[in-house]
Amino acid sequence: MQSFKPTTVIHTVALSDPDTCERKKDAAEQTNHIGTKNIVSACRKIGARLDYISTVYVFDGIQGGYTEDDKPNPINWYGETKRRAEDEVATLPQFGIFRFDKLYGYNGIGKPNDDISKILNGQPFEVNSDQIRQPLFVDDVATALQLIQGNSANGVFHLAGPDKLTKYELTKKLAKLFGKEEFVIPIPEKAQLARRPKDATLCSTKIEEMGMVFTPLATALTKIGKAYKADRK
Numbered sequence: 001m002q003s004f005k006p007t008t009v010i011h012t013v014a015l016s017d018p019d020t021c022e023r024k025k026d027a028a029e030q031t032n033h034i035g036t037k038n039i040v041s042a043c044r045k046i047g048a049r050l051d052y053i054s055t056v057y058v059f060d061g062i063q064g065g066y067t068e069d070d071k072p073n074p075i076n077w078y079g080e081t082k083r084r085a086e087d088e089v090a091t092l093p094q095f096g097i098f099r100f101d102k103l104y105g106y107n108g109i110g111k112p113n114d115d116i117s118k119i120l121n122g123q124p125f126e127v128n129s130d131q132i133r134q135p136l137f138v139d140d141v142a143t144a145l146q147l148i149q150g151n152s153a154n155g156v157f158h159l160a161g162p163d164k165l166t167k168y169e170l171t172k173k174l175a176k177l178f179g180k181e182e183f184v185i186p187i188p189e190k191a192q193l194a195r196r197p198k199d200a201t202l203c204s205t206k207i208e209e210m211g212m213v214f215t216p217l218a219t220a221l222t223k224i225g226k227a228y229k230a231d232r233k
Helices: 018-023 026-047 077-089 115-121 136-150 165-177 216-231
Strands: 008-011 049-053 095-099 125-128 155-158 184-189
Touching: 008 026, 018 026, 018 077, 026 049, 026 077, 049 077, 049 136, 049 216, 095 136, 115 165, 125 165, 165 184, 165 216
Parallel strands: 008 049, 049 095, 095 155, 125 184
Antiparallel strands: none
């Protein structure tokens, strides 16, 4: 970073699986908190802006509809390490902290596609059926980052898709595109190692008032379906 001297750094690295973070607490602390602390230090030395990808898991999930002004209160180790990282980022003169929940999207056949990769593999996999989520179409993240950077805006920003549903419901809809609904198995939150915020929803009014328009699930599903069909030709 000192050699290249970027004006803006986008920090996306994280150990993000909550259950893995509970099992490997030191690794989660080193990656999510200390790693971010080091990047903050490097940005400070060269005067770079840092845009940091955070998570709704910094909240406890009791009330839902969290705003940027609500105080974080994580209930698992993943959320705690991300909260600590946010505190580090906020010490910079120029920064953006972007909190959002479940990402979904399609990168193409043979490329990493998160849950879609699991669906295409045709192997049964379990997904949480309790949490209320606001899935975010992956394309919207880049749009939001460009919007904030273009306006030289600082602070915390919440990104949230317009649809509220469980991860199980989302995954079933994705699986339906590929004719593999039977491989998606619902499980309750209590069956997972790490606690999950029950209502993992965010208020995204702040960035929407700046002109951000989030993609509805139905529109995103249509785009994903068309892209997949085009790849198979």
